[in-house]
Amino acid sequence: MSRSFRYAVNVTPKAGILDPQGRAVEQSLGHLGLAGVSAVRVGRRVELTVEAVDQDAARAIVERLAGELLSNPLIEAFQVELLAETSSVASGAGR
C-alpha cells in the first residue's frame, strides 16, 4: 500500500541576495496608497502530491526535488511544508 501526501515547497531568495521583484513591489506601494510595508521578498511556492510508503519516504522525495530542481542552492533557500495526507491508495489485493 502506498499513501498520498500533499506538500508545499517554499523557495525564497537567501538573505543578502538581491531581489528585484521584491524591490519592484516596494516601489509600487505608493501607487496603491499603502504605507508601512517593508522587507518584501518574492519567491516561489510549489505544491505537489507524492505517493510513497510513508511520510518519511515522501518527504525525502520532496527534499530531493526541492534541492535539485525547484531551487538554486547558491542563491535560494527552501522549506518543505506538509499540507495534508490526501488519501490512502491500495495496491494489490492484500489489503
Add this chain to the structure above:
Amino acid sequence: MSRSFRYAVNVTPKAGILDPQGRAVEQSLGHLGLAGVSAVRVGRRVELTVEAVDQDAARAIVERLAGELLSNPLIEAFQVELLAETSSVASGAGR
C-alpha cells in the same frame, strides 16, 4: 505605538487554470529518477513586514496588497499566512 508583523502571501494558479511551470516540473521528474510525484502547481510566495496598530489592521493591508498587486484574481488564488510578530515599535514618548 505600532507593531510589526511578518506575513507570507501564497499565490497559486486556480484549479482548472493551465500551469505550464507545473507541467515543466512534472516532465523533468524522469530525468531526476523520481517517481510518484503528480499534480504540481507552481505559484509565488511573497514575504513582507507590515507595521500597523494591531494584527487586524496589518492583515487588512496585506489582503489589499495581495488582491491588487501580488495576484491576478482572474486566474490566481491567494492565501495570507501570519509568520510572526517581529517586534514592537514605540513611536512618541507616551510609552
